[in-house]
Amino acid sequence: MQFRDFSDLPACGRLRELAADPPDLTRPGFLSPERIRSCCISSCGFDLLYATQRVDERVLDGLQELADQAGIIDAFLAMKAGAVLNRIEGCESENRQVLHTASRDVFSDPPLAEEASARAREQLERLRTFLDDLDQGRITNHRGESFHTMIQVGIGGSDLGPRALYLALASLRRSGRRACFIANVDPDDAASVLDGLDLSRTLVNVVSKSGTTLETRTNEQLVREALVRSGLEPSRHLLAVTGKGSPMDDPSRYRATFHMFDYIGGRYSATSMVGGVTLGFALGYETFVELLRGAHAMDVAAEERDIRRNIPLMMAMLGIWNHNFLGMPTVAVLPYSQALARFPAHLQQCDMESNGKSITRQGAPVRWQTGPVVWGEPGTNGQHAFYQLLHQGTEIVPAEFIGLRNSQYGVDQLVAGTTSQQKLVANMLAQSLALAMGRPDDNPARRFAGNRPSLLLLADRLTARTMGTLLALYEHKIVFQGFCWNINSFDQEGVQLGKVLAGRLLETMAAAEAGDGGAEDDSPESAMLVAAGML
Ligand code: G6Q
Numbered sequence: 001m002q003f004r005d006f007s008d009l010p011a012c013g014r015l016r017e018l019a020a021d022p023p024d025l026t027r028p029g030f031l032s033p034e035r036i037r038s039c040c041i042s043s044c045g046f047d048l049l050y051a052t053q054r055v056d057e058r059v060l061d062g063l064q065e066l067a068d069q070a071g072i073i074d075a076f077l078a079m080k081a082g083a084v085l086n087r088i089e090g091c092e093s094e095n096r097q098v099l100h101t102a103s104r105d106v107f108s109d110p111p112l113a114e115e116a117s118a119r120a121r122e123q124l125e126r127l128r129t130f131l132d133d134l135d136q137g138r139i140t141n142h143r144g145e146s147f148h149t150m151i152q153v154g155i156g157g158s159d160l161g162p163r164a165l166y167l168a169l170a171s172l173r174r175s176g177r178r179a180c181f182i183a184n185v186d187p188d189d190a191a192s193v194l195d196g197l198d199l200s201r202t203l204v205n206v207v208s209k210s211g212t213t214l215e216t217r218t219n220e221q222l223v224r225e226a227l228v229r230s231g232l233e234p235s236r237h238l239l240a241v242t243g244k245g246s247p248m249d250d251p252s253r254y255r256a257t258f259h260m261f262d263y264i265g266g267r268y269s270a271t272s273m274v275g276g277v278t279l280g281f282a283l284g285y286e287t288f289v290e291l292l293r294g295a296h297a298m299d300v301a302a303e304e305r306d307i308r309r310n311i312p313l314m315m316a317m318l319g320i321w322n323h324n325f326l327g328m329p330t331v332a333v334l335p336y337s338q339a340l341a342r343f344p345a346h347l348q349q350c351d352m353e354s355n356g357k358s359i360t361r362q363g364a365p366v367r368w369q370t371g372p373v374v375w376g377e378p379g380t381n382g383q384h385a386f387y388q389l390l391h392q393g394t395e396i397v398p399a400e401f402i403g404l405r406n407s408q409y410g411v412d413q414l415v416a417g418t419t420s421q422q423k424l425v426a427n428m429l430a431q432s433l434a435l436a437m438g439r440p441d442d443n444p445a446r447r448f449a450g451n452r453p454s455l456l457l458l459a460d461r462l463t464a465r466t467m468g469t470l471l472a473l474y475e476h477k478i479v480f481q482g483f484c485w486n487i488n489s490f491d492q493e494g495v496q497l498g499k500v501l502a503g504r505l506l507e508t509m510a511a512a513e514a515g516d517g518g519a520e521d522d523s524p525e526s527a528m529l530v531a532a533g534m535l
Pocket of ligand 1: 155156157158207208209210211212213216265266267268353492
């Protein structure tokens with residue numbers, strides 16, 4: 001793959017010129033019915049409405065050229081076929097393929113990356129058998145009773161995606177089944193989850209690709225001891241999802257072990273066994289497969305080269321327009337769905353860990369902005385909190401609204417002529433219009449400047465399939481932007497230094513606990529511990 005520096009792409013010059021005078025959303029008549037109707041892409045059950053972005057046909061043509069010149073779709077196709085894209089040329093790096101799409105390419109024959117898809121099928125089959133054994137009473141607790149709870153112990157990519165998906169689909173929970181999650185090494189996280197739980201009916205799914213993560217190994221130990229204190233045999237209750245050959249890959253310690261592979265990055269791993277085991281347990285195997293179907297449909301749809309027909313590509317390029325050309329440093333993801341409450345947190349990791357980079361794929365410093373700050377909370381709650389800044393603050397924040405036309409539970413009430421679901425969607429549409437159009441007022445405190453871009457992603461209902469599609473849609477948006485910026489979206493070296501320093505602080509604390517007089521020295525680590533009252 002030949003990647004070119006973002007600033008060397010000829011389309012950047014044209015887009016910079018256009019950005020000097022972007023379309024004015026506040027101009028009377030600009031948001032015409034015709035514009036609102038035509039600025040729409042429908043794909044895999046989602047509609048992307050982008051009339052409220054500061055773009056016109058010239059800008060869109062420029063963004064199309066940029067996408068073509070950066071070779072985004074060629075890189076995506078190469079990624080899906082197994083190219084080694086997780087690397088920095090000329091430097092020591094992970095040097096791996098990037099094959100999260102293979103974990104759901106289990107429906108096509110032949111799949112694009114045959115070996116990776118065959119492994120995914122094998123793991124799925126193991127999962128199906130395991131879940132069937134639970135259902136048929138072949139796997140039980142020591143009293144022959146079934147398990148009703150699964151705790152997933154994991155952090156980062158081994159927590160955020162699976163947790164967001166579980167919450168999104170909790171309405172589909174199998175009767176008598178539930179999942180909970182322990183991530184933080186804060187002992188209060190584990191304590192609050194374990195509080196009142198019947199451990200004898202609980203499976204503990206320890207998820208760690210590396211099998212070495214401090215937080216996860218600590219929490220595993222904590223839960224093991226809680227099981228022992230309850231008179232239970234840990235190996236009957238513990239499961240593992242880990243990389244093949246990792247320090248956790250030890251069948252004698254776990255009731256069952258599932259594998260994930262080095263070509264699936266943690267933050268892209270929710271559709272592998274990292275999400276599969278807990279979601280399969282709580283929601284059912286078929287529901288997990290539906291999620292994979294939804295993701296796979298978007299994996300295929302995202303191959304389209306025309307930005308006007310490819311939702312994640314359009315979102316990636318609109319994001320680049322707002323960030324690199326119009327100078328907006330953050331993005332707010334605002335789902336109008338309580339079920340999607342933790343989805344922004346998952347995207348925050350997926351986006352910021354992928355694209356928060358300062359060197360190119362060739363190891364040179366970048367000369368352009370890379371990933372934006374990503375944040376968000378569900379609407380309408382956010383409207384009563386931080387939307388003030390979105391409408392009148394000095395920072396312009398492009399908003400990505402996500403909405404569903406129908407509720408999940410179907411339990412609703414007509415109040416003042418409309419249902420709650422109608423109120424929810426109406427509020428979302430109103431926010432998008434208000435941000436774009438603004439409102440003049442003689443009173444400056446009541447004036448809305450407008451021209452604040454947003455987009456709307458809409459689907460009929462949040463089902464397993466829809467959720468899979470939404471997950472993949474955002475994964476591809478992020479990866480497309482990384483290709484365009486010529487950065488490696490698949491490593492995360494930036495999280496290492498803090499881990500190393502934490503290790504040193506812990507060594508000092510352990511030495512102090514052991515009464516080793518040499519624990520305190522004149523290092524900044526010791527000084528910080530003393531100043532913080534920890535030594
Ligand atoms: C994700 C990151 C990171 C990782 C966690 C947990 O892409 O690599 O968030 O998922 O650090 O790692 P383990 O699964 O190895 O415990």
